[in-house]
Amino acid sequence: MDEKPSPGTLSESSEPLFSFGVIADIQYANLEDGYNYQGNRRRYYRHSLLHLQGAIEHWNKESTPPPCCVLQLGDIIDGYNAQYKASERSLELVMNTFQMLQVPVHHTWGNHEFYNFSRDYLTNSKLNTKFLEDQSVHRPENVSSGSYYAYHFVPFPKFRFILLDAYDLSVLGVDQSSPKYQQCLRMLKEHNPNMELNSPQGLSEPQFVQFNGGFSQEQLNWLNEVLTFSDTNQEKVVIVSHLPIYPKASDTVCLAWNYRDALTVIWSHECVVCFFAGHTHDGGYCKDPFGVHHVNLEGVIETAPDSQAFGTVYVYPDKMMLKGRGRVPDRIMNYKKEKAFHF
Numbered sequence: 001m002d003e004k005p006s007p008g009t010l011s012e013s014s015e016p017l018f019s020f021g022v023i024a025d026i027q028y029a030n031l032e033d034g035y036n037y038q039g040n041r042r043r044y045y046r047h048s049l050l051h052l053q054g055a056i057e058h059w060n061k062e063s064t065p066p067p068c069c070v071l072q073l074g075d076i077i078d079g080y081n082a083q084y085k086a087s088e089r090s091l092e093l094v095m096n097t098f099q100m101l102q103v104p105v106h107h108t109w110g111n112h113e114f115y116n117f118s119r120d121y122l123t124n125s126k127l128n129t130k131f132l133e134d135q136s137v138h139r140p141e142n143v144s145s146g147s148y149y150a151y152h153f154v155p156f157p158k159f160r161f162i163l164l165d166a167y168d169l170s171v172l173g174v175d176q177s178s179p180k181y182q183q184c185l186r187m188l189k190e191h192n193p194n195m196e197l198n199s200p201q202g203l204s205e206p207q208f209v210q211f212n213g214g215f216s217q218e219q220l221n222w223l224n225e226v227l228t229f230s231d232t233n234q235e236k237v238v239i240v241s242h243l244p245i246y247p248k249a250s251d252t253v254c255l256a257w258n259y260r261d262a263l264t265v266i267w268s269h270e271c272v273v274c275f276f277a278g279h280t281h282d283g284g285y286c287k288d289p290f291g292v293h294h295v296n297l298e299g300v301i302e303t304a305p306d307s308q309a310f311g312t313v314y315v316y317p318d319k320m321m322l323k324g325r326g327r328v329p330d331r332i333m334n335y336k337k338e339k340a341f342h343f
């Protein structure tokens, strides 16, 4: 049903080194179907759980090779749950479904996590998968663990995955009496004079809306340290964040507030292969001028019951291949060309 012609070298015979699953914006709620804010995209609140079940059954059956893990790109339950006091019940239902998955899942946090829960609640919840952090290899020195939710892990030798916190700077999930809330609100209002802070109307930088967030300098310094280590050790790096950071791969209203700062760090390193994000629901892709592949995954919540929205990424010595299911297209992500040796 969802078989598509394989582009280019997707049909090659060599075995992948390993693989991993990706899924975004499940946004489950026990509600009748609805529409997005613009009223032009249908949202299948109940069916999203069945889409997740289908994805998990698929990953559990995959054998060449079985995925090493799944990356859940955030917005696991919908903000509506808070209104109906169903946040905990809905989260439990989705987490029970994830229990069926036979491999670890890494959870990213999006705006809908913060519509339902405080940061403290999330930190103590099953959505905190920092315990899966790579302990054995490297912990950059002189970098404090910070108040943000970010970590890195090594699912296969020489491949490092980094999970970023795109709501590190945000007015969501933060105690309104805290200095950090005041700082973030000031930053948001400096760029967004609208009464309704979720509105990008008239903004020269439309990403400065309340439903987005950004990366603190502390987190960016940590990212820089990890990427320096990966460069030194000739690793390949995959980065995961709820919010996208590359304008040409995304609707600009969906970008992280200070996406440029994140790009500056990433572009100063050789090791980054691709950057996976959710949040946009429509999906998107672009290879940037530094050879980093930006993939915005199609959201489960806006996926009709007769389709699907997830993927498996197969990792080869020279490239990664996203095999998309349903709405998610296939993508070939070649690694950057090695720098020529100079004698």
Ligand SMILES: [Zn+2]
Binding pocket: 075, 110, 111, 112, 242, 278, 279, 280
């Ligand atoms: Zn989101």
